Amino acid sequence: MSILGSFHTLLSKGPVHITLIDPDKQNPQKAALMAKGAEEGGSDVILVGGTSGVDISKQEETLDTVRDATDLPVVIFPTSADILSINANAVFYMSLLNSRDIRFVVGEAVRSSLKLFDMGIEVIPVGYLVFEPGMLVGKVGDVDLIGRDDLEMGRSYAKAVEFLGMDLCYLEGGSGVDSPIPSSMVSAISSIIDIPLILGGGINTPERAADAVRSGADIIVTGTMVERSNDVASSISEMIASMKEAWKERGP
Numbered sequence: 001m002s003i004l005g006s007f008h009t010l011l012s013k014g015p016v017h018i019t020l021i022d023p024d025k026q027n028p029q030k031a032a033l034m035a036k037g038a039e040e041g042g043s044d045v046i047l048v049g050g051t052s053g054v055d056i057s058k059q060e061e062t063l064d065t066v067r068d069a070t071d072l073p074v075v076i077f078p079t080s081a082d083i084l085s086i087n088a089n090a091v092f093y094m095s096l097l098n099s100r101d102i103r104f105v106v107g108e109a110v111r112s113s114l115k116l117f118d119m120g121i122e123v124i125p126v127g128y129l130v131f132e133p134g135m136l137v138g139k140v141g142d143v144d145l146i147g148r149d150d151l152e153m154g155r156s157y158a159k160a161v162e163f164l165g166m167d168l169c170y171l172e173g174g175s176g177v178d179s180p181i182p183s184s185m186v187s188a189i190s191s192i193i194d195i196p197l198i199l200g201g202g203i204n205t206p207e208r209a210a211d212a213v214r215s216g217a218d219i220i221v222t223g224t225m226v227e228r229s230n231d232v233a234s235s236i237s238e239m240i241a242s243m244k245e246a247w248k249e250r251g252p
């Protein structure tokens, strides 16, 4: 089954958890341990990529060790066409819609299309939206940040992602941000789109993950929590347990 197909299968039963591994944040051996812990804790997918400092050799080394360490699907989270690799199950084919730089809106997608076609790897179109304060990705991506309370703007962008035919809508609060994108924004967006909603940035406790799921997030991405945890498997399993409880409260 395709990775996108498996997202939909998983989402027919409950929320999905993704573990983000940034190859610039630790050596490949530590990345492998994180991936192993993520699998033990019940995470569904490993996402590999980072906003800055990642070149193809770091990316490949991390992909190699992570794939040796786990049977979980591995998806590339690229900032540029330069860090694409065949050594993964799929690629998030990203458009950062609220960047001022055309390169992040469509340029990198164009630069990578033939490379991906030749690789024959699964490509999953993702509309990526970055919210205040944006953190590093907001700066590097030259983003015209969406205000945390600007529901009209958030809804407009998210609906555009869906109308443009992308498969997933990814709301990014910025890695390491103090507090995640507010629940009011997540629920305003989830109530008007049917494609799966991914939420990342600052989700570092079971309560935060549960709030996000209760508000309508379908897929939760955690990076910093996993980097800092001394026991990745338990941190993730506690988070997933509370996500599942919150999912039940959402009803059908």
Ligand code: 1GP
Residues within 6 Å of the ligand: 020, 172, 173, 174, 175, 176, 177, 199, 200, 201, 202, 203, 221, 222, 223, 224, 225
């Ligand atoms: C992925 O940027 C996030 O969307 C990861 O954020 O590092 O805060 O979990 P954290």
